[in-house]
Amino acid sequence: MHAVLVSAWAGVAAVTAAFANDVxxxxxxxxxxxxxxxxxxxxxxxxxxxxCRDMDEVDWTAVCRFAQTDPDPRQFFELFFRPVLIEDGQDALFTGYFEPELDGDLYRSDRFRYPVYQMPDEALAQNPWLTRREILDGEVLAGRGLEIAWVDDPVELFFLQIQGSGRIRLPDGRYVRVGYRGANGHPYKSIGVELVRRGVYQPHQVSAQVIKNWVRRNPEDGRELLYHNPSYVFFREISEVPADKGPLGAMNRSVTAMRSIAVDPSFVKLGAPVWIEKDGEKPLRRLMIAQDTGSAIKGAQRADVFFGTGDRAGLEAGKLRDPGRMMVLMPIQRAYALLPESAI
Incomplete structure (x- = not known):
């Protein structure tokens, strides 16, 4: 059962349905x-x-068909959709992610000695499997031909696992692109949060670049810090995706810089347009498309903005941790189906 609330925002009435689960x-x-x-x-x-061609519900396929007729873009969204603010009691939070670009080779050498692994069969069969420490300190994966490539920096490899996809630049200028295949089943633990807990940094000081610099300045303690996160990610090669396209998101399609976001699919339909009102130092007002997910992206007002590929994108993405709000654009009938007839 749900109750109906009528609220006003910017002088225009909006109708709210409140459900028993506090959403x-x-x-x-x-x-x-x-x-x-x-x-x-x-x-x-x-x-x-x-x-949108991969969305199989009738209302979504109908609006997708019309989208392919070259309509006026703004009129298209306004004609077929209504914005829906979904709230679950948690504050909105926007973060950023990117596709790392690492230097590597297909063969091990003195420089390139850190493997990017495919997923072994036993990790698929057993959940949870070995921890990060057990995988890296042991020999369980050695000599089995599971290496997709070898890279030159264990810290960058760690952050590649956090991002879930990336490009490896080979010495001859070619690229190997890798995407998320699976993990060892252990929960992700933030090493940024751990540095704050230890008193090394204040929360507002922590970013990906700050963490990388600290690990490199403190190689022994840094190695132990990386082990604080027992989760270990395995990859698959997806080099069939052209180098000028974004990495594959959760819908198995390339994501687009500053137009694709990762969301919690229990609240936001993958493929849906989402209006972002991100506040903070650099406010962002933009229509994005929910085309990806992430293990840390949980909640109705939680989104991860895709910034693109490479170091510059990484620097921008690493700084983003801002409040705001977001509204999901739903086909009109679907939007109003959320409300009781008495409120329409």
Missing amino acids: TYTVMDFDQLDGWENDDHASALETFLNT
């Missing part, structure tokens, strides 16, 4: 979205088309 859905109008009229809706529509 609320507020159907809004587009003039309630801050900055909506200033966005590049054509860019958002192009990104939407990249994955």
Whole structure:
């Protein structure tokens, strides 16, 4: 059972359905979205088309078919969708992610001696399997031909595992692209949070680059810090994805820099457009497409913005940890189906 609440925002009435599990859905109008009229809706529509063909519900397939007829982009979204604010009682949080680019080779050498592993059969069969420490300190994977490539930096490899995908630049200029295959089944533990717990940094000081620098300055303690995270990620080669395209997201399609986000699929339908109102030092008002997921992305108001590939994208993504709010664009009938008939 749910109750109905009527609230006002920006002077326009919005109807909210509150469900017993403390999740609320507020159907809004587009003039309630801050900055909506200033966005590049054509860019958002192009990104939407990249994955909407894979959405199999009737209402989504209908709007996807119309999207392929070259409509006016802004009118398309306003005609077929309604923004829905989904809240679960948790504060909104926006972070960033990117596709790392590492230097590596297909063969081991003195420089390239850290393996990027495929997933062994026993890790598929047993959950949880060995910890990060047991995998790296032991010989369980050695000599089995599970290496996709070898890279020159264990810290960058650790962050490749956090991101879940990346490109490895070979000495001849070619690339090997890898994507997430699976993990060892142990929970992810943040080494940034651990550095804060130890009193090394304050929360506002921690970023990916700060962590990398600390580990490199403290090689022995740094190695132990990496072991604090028992989770270990295995990869698969996805070099069939062109180098000029983004990595594959959860929908098995390339994600787009600054238009794709990772979401919690228990609240947000993969492939759905999502209006972002990110606050902080660099406010962002933009229509994104939910095309990815992440183990740390949990909650109705939680999103990870994809910044692109390489070091510059990584620096920008690593700085992002901001509040705000986001609204999911749902096909009109689906949006109003969330509300009782008396509220429509």
